[in-house]
Amino acid sequence: MTSYIKIPSHLTPSDPQGSELLARERSKATFDVNELTLALYGSEELSRFKKILKILESDPILDKSNIYYMGRTELFKYALRKDKRIIQLAATHKWNVDEFKIASRLVDMSGPYSIHQSMFLPTILGQGTEEQKRKFLNPAIRHEIIGCYAQTELGHGSNVQGLETTSTYIPETDEFEIHTPHLTAAKWWAGGLGRTANHSVVMARLITNGQDKGPHPFIVQIRDLTTHEPLPGITIGDIGPKFGFNTTDNGFMLFDHVRIPRFNMLSKFSKVTKGTGEYKNPPNEKLSYGTMVFVRSVIIFNAGLALARAATISVRYSAVRRQFVDKENPMILPNGQVVETAVLDYTMQQYRLFPVIAQAYAIYFTGEIITNLYKQYIDQSSRGDFSLLADLHASTSGLKSLTSDIAVDSIEDCRRSCGGHGYSNFSGFTRFYQDYLPNTTWEGDNYILTQQTARYIIHSKQQSEEFSLRSNESPTIFYMLRYLSNPSQKCTVISPSDFKNPEVQLAIYGYRAAYLIARAVDQIDNHKKSWNSMLVEINRISRAHCQYILVHNFILTLQPQTSDSMNEKRRILHNSPSLKTVLTSVCNLFALHTMEKNLSEFLESGYLSPKQSEMLRVQISESLNEIRPNAVALVDAFYLPDYLLNSALGRYDGKVYETMIEWASKEPLNGITLDINPYSEKLFRNDVKAKI
Numbered sequence: 060m061t062s063y064i065k066i067p068s069h070l071t072p073s074d075p076q077g078s079e080l081l082a083r084e085r086s087k088a089t090f091d092v093n094e095l096t097l098a099l100y101g102s103e104e105l106s107r108f109k110k111i112l113k114i115l116e117s118d119p120i121l122d123k124s125n126i127y128y129m130g131r132t133e134l135f136k137y138a139l140r141k142d143k144r145i146i147q148l149a150a151t152h153k154w155n156v157d158e159f160k161i162a163s164r165l166v167d168m169s170g171p172y173s174i175h176q177s178m179f180l181p182t183i184l185g186q187g188t189e190e191q192k193r194k195f196l197n198p199a200i201r202h203e204i205i206g207c208y209a210q211t212e213l214g215h216g217s218n219v220q221g222l223e224t225t226s227t228y229i230p231e232t233d234e235f236e237i238h239t240p241h242l243t244a245a246k247w248w249a250g251g252l253g254r255t256a257n258h259s260v261v262m263a264r265l266i267t268n269g270q271d272k273g274p275h276p277f278i279v280q281i282r283d284l285t286t287h288e289p290l291p292g293i294t295i296g297d298i299g300p301k302f303g304f305n306t307t308d309n310g311f312m313l314f315d316h317v318r319i320p321r322f323n324m325l326s327k328f329s330k331v332t333k334g335t336g337e338y339k340n341p342p343n344e345k346l347s348y349g350t351m352v353f354v355r356s357v358i359i360f361n362a363g364l365a366l367a368r369a370a371t372i373s374v375r376y377s378a379v380r381r382q383f384v385d386k387e388n389p390m391i392l393p394n395g396q397v398v399e400t401a402v403l404d405y406t407m408q409q410y411r412l413f414p415v416i417a418q419a420y421a422i423y424f425t426g427e428i429i430t431n432l433y434k435q436y437i438d439q440s441s442r443g444d445f446s447l448l449a450d451l452h453a454s455t456s457g458l459k460s461l462t463s464d465i466a467v468d469s470i471e472d473c474r475r476s477c478g479g480h481g482y483s484n485f486s487g488f489t490r491f492y493q494d495y496l497p498n499t500t501w502e503g504d505n506y507i508l509t510q511q512t513a514r515y516i517i518h519s520k521q522q523s524e525e526f527s528l529r530s531n532e533s534p535t536i537f538y539m540l541r542y543l544s545n546p547s548q549k550c551t552v553i554s555p556s557d558f559k560n561p562e563v564q565l566a567i568y569g570y571r572a573a574y575l576i577a578r579a580v581d582q583i584d585n586h587k588k589s590w591n592s593m594l595v596e597i598n599r600i601s602r603a604h605c606q607y608i609l610v611h612n613f614i615l616t617l618q619p620q621t622s623d624s625m626n627e628k629r630r631i632l633h634n635s636p637s638l639k640t641v642l643t644s645v646c647n648l649f650a651l652h653t654m655e656k657n658l659s660e661f662l663e664s665g666y667l668s669p670k671q672s673e674m675l676r677v678q679i680s681e682s683l684n685e686i687r688p689n690a691v692a693l694v695d696a697f698y699l700p701d702y703l704l705n706s707a708l709g710r711y712d713g714k715v716y717e718t719m720i721e722w723a724s725k726e727p728l729n730g731i732t733l734d735i736n737p738y739s740e741k742l743f744r745n746d747v748k749a750k751i
């Protein structure tokens with residue numbers, strides 16, 4: 060890349076150098092970073108990750124050095140090139156789906172093919188018959204056809220039952236007719252639809268024999284495979300500039316009585332019979348919503364990695380950035396020189412950043428557990444057993460909502476913790492934050508999804524017989540019986556360190572969730588409160604329940620398990636006392652800081668007393684002290700390479716200032732000739748001049 064300004068090469072940052080400061084931080088760690096990295100990813104995934112990183116870093120098409128200076132059209136073209144390149148590399152190196160996902164994660168830019176991978180393929184895989192998979196999935200995997208997922212409409216997104224696009228069975232020709240009856244039925248937002256996709260999953264109301272069977276998925280070819288023009292009867296366009304996600308062509312689409320073969324209704328679960336139009340019910344009404352459950356589970360896992368990324372940038376930068384001299388405890392170099400204090404040493408900075416590290420670990424571990432639960436569900440459902448679905452839907456809905464909310468808030472907190480440089484694109488926060496933001500809205504708006512979780516829990520509580528039955532089976536609501544059976548219990552904490560006891564933490568979280576649930580049920584059942592009037596409480600219930608799950612899963616991850624049930628990752632963790640010690644501090648910080656942020660609910664239930672809440676704060680401060688020497692090592696352990704971070708502030712080597720000035724010198728604005736004479740007429744084009 061061209062440098063437009065020559066920077067004098069003899070200048071270096073004042074001592075101590077960033078690399079020295081980070082090295083000093085790393086030497087303070089009480090555990091082996093490589094061991095923790097292995098405990099997070101496992102040796103196989105880590106070696107695949109390293110192998111793929113090497114390929115991507117050295118590929119000129121996937122070079123990221125230019126992207127901070129690009130406008131939308133240029134960025135979109137770059138994103139298309141990089142999507143094509145990943146596909147070519149996948150073919151050359153014979154990457155499997157997991158390796159493809161690693162590459163996409165490292166290249167880190169949504170693109171025109173992203174929804175093809177994340178929703179089009181999984182929908183056909185999950186909802187198509189074997190014959191449909193042969194017809195659509197195989198060419199889609201080979202990228203001979205490119206698809207998108209068109210569910211949301213201009214007038215409806217959250218309310219899937221309210222979708223207006225129709226798909227009417229025509230027995231005479233054995234076809235469906237897809238139609239947009241109103242402007243509000245225009246498909247809107249589908250990623251990849253605007254300029255790229257030639258096929259789409261279209262969610263449309265199935266009408267057969269005059270009966271409306273509600274939304275179902277259909278495969279519709281939308282563009283000509285040779286000319287790439289929209290097919291007759293279909294109007295398509297890009298929806299225009301957005302808050303972020305501008306590397307993807309989100310599109311709109313209108314249908315004017317477009318015919319597709321009956322074969323194109325994805326029919327793994329429900330079918331329409333040839334000629335008679337008879338409708339065969341699915342084994343569970345909501346199976347056509349299956350892709351959403353899958354993507355929500357991925358969003359939970361991704362939230363952990365997004366938090367790790369934000370924490371990596373801000374913790375490393377805070378170790379390098381120095382402001383003021385802390386007179387009571389000055390930073391002294393080996394040569395005796397007193398220098399300004401690293402901002403990471405200020406307790407306020409620690410209070411802002413270390414909980415983000417803790418959130419990253421907590422959500423990462425729950426992400427793994429949810430991914431496994433999803434796999435278990437897929438395995439069982441392939442044998443016709445859908446019993447896990449209700450619980451999976453409830454937990455993925457609430458956790459998707461909670462974890463993406465946490466991530467969005469914390470990414471912004473981390474950005475702000477970097478001061479002025481956090482506002483520069485070179486921080487690595489701008490596009491990362493903008494592109495992360497829609498996770499709180501897509502795949503179900505976060506407030507709407509909490510209603511799904513709360514309703515599942517409330518129903519369980521209302522039907523107490525079924526509740527005790529379910530609570531034995533359900534991995535997510537077993538705690539409630541224990542606390543509801545004895546509502547006058549009190550928290551046993553008598554000194555701050557008692558808060559470190561995992562049993563105490565679980566009891567506090569369990570009691571608070573059970574209390575909120577019981578109160579809401581009382582309002583609904585005995586005071587006849589409407590659902591709408593209870594929405595704020597309902598949101599609280601889902602959050603309380605999901606916070607319990609996060610704490611529970613973290614504690615579970617750290618508890619000894621029988622060696623049989625342990626995989627390689629857990630074995631590494633459990634064989635290393637130093638890893639367990641540091642992660643226990645991280646777990647405590649997560650549980651206690653989250654408690655403090657929601658303190659009023661814990662106090663209100665009467666379980667925790669104001670005196671105990673004072674002790675809680677003392678213990679949080681203690682946990683921050685425990686984490687301080689390990690802060691950099693804990694973010695390093697996530698092994699997020701510079702190629703992914705693309706951040707001047709979060710570089711592994713700490714060369715923050717050298718990178719800032721080098722990247723600034725490449726700003727194209729520095730290279731153009733400007734006429735700054737305010738009276739210059741060159742400013743105006745001739746046609747504009749004529750109007751003046």
Ligand SMILES: CC/C=C\C/C=C\C/C=C\C/C=C\C/C=C\C/C=C\CCCCC(=O)SCCNC(=O)CCNC(=O)[C@H](O)C(C)(C)COP(=O)(O)OP(=O)(O)OC[C@H]1O[C@@H](n2cnc3c(N)ncnc32)[C@H](O)[C@@H]1OP(=O)(O)O
Binds near residue numbers: 200358500507514
């Ligand atoms: C070969 C394969 C290969 C490769 C893949 C390679 C790479 C891919 C790799 C990774 C990528 C993966 C993921 C990517 C990560 C990020 C995502 C990137 C991009 C995403 C782009 C965004 C796309 C979209 O946004 S698509 C549109 C999404 N829209 C929504 O989410 C709408 C939200 N609304 C709803 O879901 C529903 O309307 C509702 C749930 C809110 C209400 O539904 P409804 O009114 O129908 O029902 P209710 O009356 O409320 O409930 C009735 C009962 O049904 C139960 N229920 C509801 N939903 C479900 C469900 N989904 N599952 C199961 N059960 C459900 C509900 O609980 C009620 O039950 P009850 O017992 O009767 O009480």
Ligand SMILES: Cc1cc2nc3c(=O)[nH]c(=O)nc-3n(C[C@H](O)[C@H](O)[C@H](O)COP(=O)(O)OP(=O)(O)OC[C@H]3O[C@@H](n4cnc5c(N)ncnc54)[C@H](O)[C@@H]3O)c2cc1C
Binds near residue numbers: 249500
């Ligand atoms: C970047 C991006 C990419 C997307 N990609 C796709 C895609 O590929 N395919 C696709 O089909 N869709 C896609 N979407 C659409 C997305 O799934 C929807 O925007 C999302 O589901 C929210 O629906 P909505 O826009 O209708 O919000 P609305 O439901 O209109 O929400 C507006 C507000 O009303 C509130 N609200 C609504 N109903 C209730 C209620 N019952 N109770 C309480 N509050 C309520 C919500 O909380 C929210 O605050 C994408 C969206 C974005 C931003």
